[in-house]
Amino acid sequence: MNKRKLSFWEIWNMSFGFLxxxxxxxxxxxxxxxxxxxxxxxxxxxxxxxxxxxxxGLLVQPIIGYLSDRTWNPRWGRRRPYFLIGAIFSSIALFFVPHSPALWVAAGFLWILDASINISMEPFRALVADKLPESQRSYGFVIQTLIIGIGTWIASNLPWMVSQLGVSDSAANGVVPMSVKVAFAIGAFVFLISILYTVFTTTEYPPEDMEEFKREKEKKNQFIPDILNNIGSMPLTMKKLGVVQFFSWFAFFTMWSLTNPALTEHIFETPAPVEANYNMDSEESVNEFQIANTAFQKSSNEVGKYMGVYGLSSMAFALILAFYTSKRRINRKLVHLFSLILGGVGFISMYFIPSPSWLILSFTLIGFSWGSILSMPYAMLSSSVDPKKMGVIMGIFNMFIVIPQVIAALGGINYTYKLIGEETINAMIVAGISLIIAGFCNLLITNKDAITYNPK
Structure with a gap:
């Protein structure tokens, strides 16, 4: 199928749901x-x-990719129904998660939230490959990264912004502050509205051969065999990219799970107070706990604000690449290699910086790697797979994102950072080393079509 080149605003509209x-x-x-x-x-x-x-993500993305490949509705298209379903459930989960009364409830809402986000996210990756000709693939994924950067910066600052408007950071023991609750409610609203914008401003191409598409759709009991067959026959380039993805996402999972405790302890020196260390029957101890807890909540707002910087720098990275790739070719492998190494340096620098203000530099470098992670691997992958299987391939590719996170969650982070020392900040050093390894793993990639974008 000959796909026409799309304008900036057409690509913007189809990617806006990523906000x-x-x-x-x-x-x-x-x-x-x-x-x-x-x-x-x-x-x-x-x-x-x-x-x-x-x-x-390991379960949902291949399933959604497979189903969306086999979906077609003249009005709603192939990918858009899944955007909408995921957005509705994500918005509900985002609103309620900070109201969780207990740890197990919060963990349950995290499960619902992540499942719902994955339902929306996977088809967005496939949509870029569906809609754009090869000559615009890098450009399309970079525009997606630009929008992601905007969303990262604003959302990361939301609790701090809400707090500046006078919403309280203080709360009773075991209660999430109102500033966080309001921020999550705003996030729920933005999630739904931005997805609706893409759903109603974007059209999709129908299957190239409708008769063949219908025959494939009518086949029974093919889901598991098809998934396994695609896993077994994945291109060599995809496997090599999987190695890069493994170390990249181990690093970022470490950041998401442990940055707040690491920085509130090491940089702000306001760790979360442990109730068992206070005599809660004493009014004086209760007041001490509340003071320590409020200090932790306020420094957590600051951590969130500084984390937003990596969204800004990924946005700058995306803008530069958007202008460049709209007219010129790039070496995707080298761009990704150097971006990941810069991010690794950013993580490691957190251990050595003398004051919180230096976190701007650390997260700026991390943002360069984040911007590259969100665009370059997908641009390289989309140039080396069957376009008719783009949804399921993108879903399977997600294995290389979630497996390192599972390993990290099951003890990989705790084990590796404690090899250096007991302080939580050592987890950021592990993240940095992992990202640098990911950068050098790009040297494994040799497929010329994946490496170089040639404008037509």
């Missing part, structure tokens, strides 16, 4: 550990409490 998806991911990644700690979780238990998220 809401990233609101969900940024609020989840920046503040779920804070919610867990507020509800009484110990630091060493936090990674395992995140395990529902990657496990959900």
């Amino acid at each position: 809401g998806i990233q609101f969900g991911f940024a609020l989840q990644g920046g503040f779920m550990s804070r919610i867990f700690q507020t509800l009484g979780a110990e630091i060493h238990d936090i990674p395992i409490m995140w395990i529902a998220a990657p496990l959900t």
Whole structure:
């Protein structure tokens, strides 16, 4: 099928739903550990409490990719129904998660939230490959990254912004502050509205051969065999990219799960107070606990604000690449290699910086790697797979994202960072080393079509 080149605004419209998806991911990644700690979780238990998220992605994305490949409605298209379903459930989960009365409830909402986000997210990756000719693939994924950067920055700052408007950061023991509750409610609204915008402003191409599509759709009991067959026959380039993805996502899962406890302890020196260390029958001790808890909540807002910087720098990265790739070719492999190494340096620098203001530099470097992770692997992959199987291939590719997260959650983070020392900040050093390894793994990729984008 000859696909026409799309304008910037057409690509923007089809990618705009990612603003809401990233609101969900940024609020989840920046503040779920804070919610867990507020509800009484110990630091060493936090990674395992995140395990529902990657496990959900491992199951959901290949299924949604497979189903969306086999879906067609003249009005709603192939991918858009899944955007909408995921957005509705994600918005509900985002609203209720900070109202969780207990740890197990919060962990359950995290599972629902991540499953719902994955339902929306996977078809967005496939939509870029569906809609754009090969000459615009890099450009399309970069525009997607630009929108993700905007969403990351705004959502990461939401609790701090809401707090500046006078909403309280203080709360009773075991209760999430109102500033976080309001931020998550805003995120729920933005998620739904942005997805609806894409659903109603974007059209999709019908299957190229409708008769063949109908025959494939009518085949019975093919789901598991098809998934297994596609896993077994994945291209060599996809396997090599999988190695890069493994170390990349181990690093970022470490960031999402442990940045808040690491930085509130090491940089801000306001760790989450442990109730067992206070005599809660004494009014004086209760007041001390409240003061320590409020300090932790305020420094957590600051951590979120600084984390938003990586969204800004990923946005700058995307803007530069968007202008460049609209007219010129790039070496995707080298761009990804150097971006990941810069991010690794950013993580490691957190251990050495003398004051919180230096976190701007650390997260700026991390943002370069994040911007590349969200665009370059998908651009390289989409150039080396069968376009008729783009949905299921993108879903299977997600295995290389979730497996490292599962390993990290099951003890990989705790084991590796404690090889360096007991302080939680050592987890950021592990994240940095992992990202640098990911960068050098790009040297494994040799497929010329995957490496180089040639404008036509």
